[in-house]
Ligand code: SF4
């Protein structure tokens with residue numbers, strides 16, 4: 456028996472009776488897989504585990520077995536489903552154009568329906584995320600508690616000995632959220648555009664400086680920025696655990712908020728939020744979201760598309776390299792735009808394997824901490840080899856993960872968001888004139 460067959464046998468244990476939750480388009484995608492194995496060559500999880508059930512082809516085989524009622528949802532099956540980072544690299548190389556996202560989303564939904572969602576995430580998804588005031592209070596209390604935690608000076612990281620975070624270093628929660636800071640829209644006289652800013656949770660509660668950079672940079676370019684106060688989480692945490700009901704509720708609330716405003720565009724500085732509101736909402740809300748989806752841009756994509764040559768900017772002396780967030784590169788094909796903006800605002804240097812996953816992201820980081828560390832180690836090696844003083848990226852989740860890796864090596868290399876580099880370059884250019 457080959458390893459593949461043995462693993463198949465272990466999971467396909469002949470149980471019966473699962474709720475399958477299969478729509479026809481889901482089945483169609485499963486049947487498109489030719490089992491060529493091309494996904495093995497790019498999957499960051501498979502490259503670490505060499506485990507057939509931890510890659511798209513293996514999970515599609517599991518889906519087929521569910522469809523044939525050879526297996527039901529078990530803990531082992533749940534682990535295999537949860538071990539997918541949903542980075543969508545496999546989709547990019549798949550010669551049969553299998554829409555793997557539909558398959559993994561249905562499997563996650565199946566896990567949630569058949570095995571339930573753990574109580575704490577369920578409370579967060581259903582009762583806290585849809586209520587901004589409650590979310591604010593919870594984070595405010597956490598921020599106060601965090602100040603009494605043992606603190607070590609490694610970059611800006613503060614050690615929170617939370618069980619679920621293992622040995623991770625996480626940044627300090629902001630005392631005032633981005634939404635609270637930008638309650639009022641700064642009016643611009645004859646603005647060239649009026650854009651809405653989707654902050655996302657990490658930027659709202661932790662990386663408020665990134666929100667400040669987005670607003671400042673766009674305002675400097677004569678663009679009015681509206682930060683809608685009633686916007687909610689994009690829904691990625693709940694969709695990652697298959698909680699379709701919660702995800703849909705968040706999507707519908709965000710739809711109401713953004714559709715009620717007259718905006719030329721919506722920008723996001725988080726690769727994962729951009730993927731969620733631009734791509735995933737099309738699946739969740741249907742084709743009626745298409746008009747809004749077309750207006751959604753990653754912040755660098757927006758600047759590169761609508762501004763091009765940035766007026767008055769002189770590049771910083773600092774060497775800066777760029778890490779490609781999976782959700783921006785593999786889902787949206789955005790790689791040139793952030794580099795283009797960084798080249799105009801710094802001494803840009805490319806790192807080896809800039810597109811390699813940093814290992815960050817959602818429940819994967821919590822459940823498979825050992826695997827994320829292996830991915831992170833490779834990423835940090837590439838960053839150090841590049842000779843850059845700063846690594847920039849367009850995802851706060853990647854910022855958090857990479858900063859953790861660099862801090863654990865006591866590295867002096869800074870981790871930041873690309874928009875902060877442009878903000879600094881603009882400020883320094885102005886000071887020089
Ligand atoms: S690359 Fe596509 S067709 Fe080939 S095994 Fe993977 S999912 Fe199936």
Ligand code: SF4
Pocket residue numbers: 494497498499500501509510511538539540541542543544545546555
């Ligand atoms: S989405 Fe990413 S982690 Fe999941 S199977 Fe595809 S390549 Fe692997």
